[in-house]
Amino acid sequence: MNSTVLIINVIALIGIILAFVKDKPKAIHSLKTAGKAFVGILPMTLIIIVIIGLLLGFITSEQISQFIGTQSGPAGVFLIGIAGAILHIPALLAFPLGASLLENGASITAVAAFLTTVTMIGVITLPLEIKELGKKMALLRNGFSFMIALAIAFLMGMVL
């Protein structure tokens, strides 16, 4: 996460410097656009943060592991996919969790379903996605992503 923060802020800083060197009024205009967009997105982002706090505060990673570990069969994989779609875990934490699940005997299909839905689908961030991209696009993206996550999971279970 730290390197991400560093990289993105360095890119932004270089961007600002280049923008000011190239065209000062335009650069000021872009900063104003950025400020407006930031204010517009802020309340929704804070809502999402509070809900993530609640969700992960009440559901521990032990409970997630236990849930995924005990699910089996296609219906179980489906439920794991739903859990992954709702939970909002940073990818870099999801992978060690997936590894510990495999070690504890969960199937490759289950772990692949969980990892793919966790990274691709965001039920909690859906309001933000709808706001930015429109209802149709957001719902289609999340719906399709869920289906392909399950397809990827089952194929992985067959191949590996």
Place this chain on the structure above:
Amino acid sequence: MRQQTKKRKPGLVRDTLVLIIVVLLTGVLLMIFPEKTEPVINTAGNYFLEMILILPAVMIIMGIFSVFISNEMVVKYLGKSSGVKGVIVSVFLGMLPTGPLYVAFPIASSLMKKGAKISNIILFLSSWACIKLPQELAELQFLGFEFMITRLTLTIIFVLIMGFAIEMLIQRTQRNPTESTTVTSM
């Protein structure tokens, strides 16, 4: 300009009201379950820190992008006739190490407004979500090469199919706006 800010305000007011309600409900919930206060505040705090360190930079990049990059350029690299080049550019943009998926939504939105193709937007978002370089490295480290490369290959194949499928669906509904009305009148 003034009209635009007026238009945007109700959404902002509504979001702020919802935020206040969510915070109040959280307060009530934590009073009922005081033992959860620490994990909830900690998790929310961590996400807040992440957001406050990443989001302003993302917004600045987006602002510079929307002012300096012309629509023609976006259309050329990501528009209707961008073809394979558009696919590669979308995936490459998404792969850069740039933080959680929700910060990609405003960027995708401004790409779309500037004329990028829908399938390329889906590709961009999906690469951002699950073909990120740091993410692949973490997957390699924790789950091994075989798991990582199989999931990556399958993901790329399915994401490409999804991009074109969603584009087709959206274009079909846009092209025949009368179709739905005739259906309902029947």
